[in-house]
Amino acid sequence: MDSKTVTAPPASAAKTRQMHPLPLRIMHWTNAVVIVIMIGSGWRIYNDEPLFGFLFFSETFSLGGDPIRSLQLHGNAGYAGAEQWHFFGMWILVLNGLAYLAYGAITGRFRRMLWPIRPTEVIATLRDALRFHLSHQDLTVYNAVQKLLYIGIIAAVFIEVLAGLAIWKPVQFSNLAMLFYSFQGARYVHFFGMVAIALFLIVHVTLALLVPKTLVAMVTGGPQVEKETKPIMAPVHSAFAANTGE
């Protein structure tokens, strides 16, 4: 470090960035809210025609309006309200999801954070996890199991959206709907997609609460990490940053 960087710390800011840049945090929390909306309203919609006789979702923890009040107001136990929520949330889920996929691909975040996954590492990480030997020192590097889970949840949401489209538009998207064998086939896939997402959420939220600094990082941006490529505009950045003082 030369004297210049000491007097002008932002010069180093040009070479590093936060682990979770602001756009990513906005997309993460938008997604968090919309997933709750989609699952909550989906549970109420499910209740109108359950796939499994033994399974109903609590009206208190599903979205669509208080059933008795909805019945008085609209003549249905909040199913219409649940569908309004679901068809409101789907746009945010899809637009936010597409923005996230584009962001991850263009900035190289996917390649950097989620790749490669080596089977030997997965086994080693699982073994460490079972012995409570997992290291949480460096938040900025995901272990193999984290990588696998994050890729898995992206795939689950993707399949969930496809099954949702097949249920919403079985005629206009009849070719897509055929992939799910039948209309009820698409409903089963949509249901088990929800189960996969809910299971991920349980693990994800539990671990975030067990290692709270990961939660803080997703709010504040987390530790500084080295930028991978040299910024083309570095001199301009440092000059600009020096002026603003930081």
Added chain:
Amino acid sequence: MSIRPPSPSRFRPTKAIDQSVLADNKALLEKIDRRGILRGTLSLGALTFLTGCDITNEGAVQSVLTAVSSWNDGAQALLFSQTHLAPTFTEAEVVNPPRYNGALDVEDIKPVDGKTWKLELAGLIGDKKPWTAQQLATLPEQEVIIRHVCVEGWDYIGQWEGVNFRTFLEKVGADLRAKYVSFRCADDYYGSIDMATALHPQTILATKYAKSTITDPFGYPLRLRTATKLGFKNPKWITAIEVTNEYPGGYWEDRGYNWFSGM
């Protein structure tokens, strides 16, 4: 009081329900009622526990949701293709009788008398002379074997026959550039569809199911069948058709369900 001809419905009980059953099971019925009260109390408790639990029915939230729902009508109209045909099926896959559903319970249906029934026409239609069942029967019939999807989530394959709706609208001189076609029904149900869907090649005014006259629960003597809309968009027991440019709404749509509800 005139005596109605026997209903062709397979759902109508052959003899009246024995009222003594109610007396015999008085205790059980009271128990069910008590359960209802308990359930109501639990819901009330849940409401106080989770303040703002019923956000769906709150003014500001509801108006956003309603606005997005009408925006979704427009999005679906853009997605809708007038030439894209719905998948069709074989006679072997047809479910007969189909599943009943409606604003009325099946035992509350008042069968329509086909002999006195008339189809009224209104709005932007050239020839508003009403149609009798016999006159409708002279029109060419089209058969569609299509999937019926209910907004609730169930579906079945049904085989419907009747006059192509576009053919009918052309025959009566309807303004095909109008926005909506609206329906009134014998049971006070009402509904409406967009003109693009009305003109879709698989939209028919059905008079037959699985080669026989439609039975009472499924809309005798006349109902709409579109291959591209959810079940509740297919009114039964139609008594009047109106072509209009003013949004007519619908029974379930006025209760929060999405108006376009295209598949």
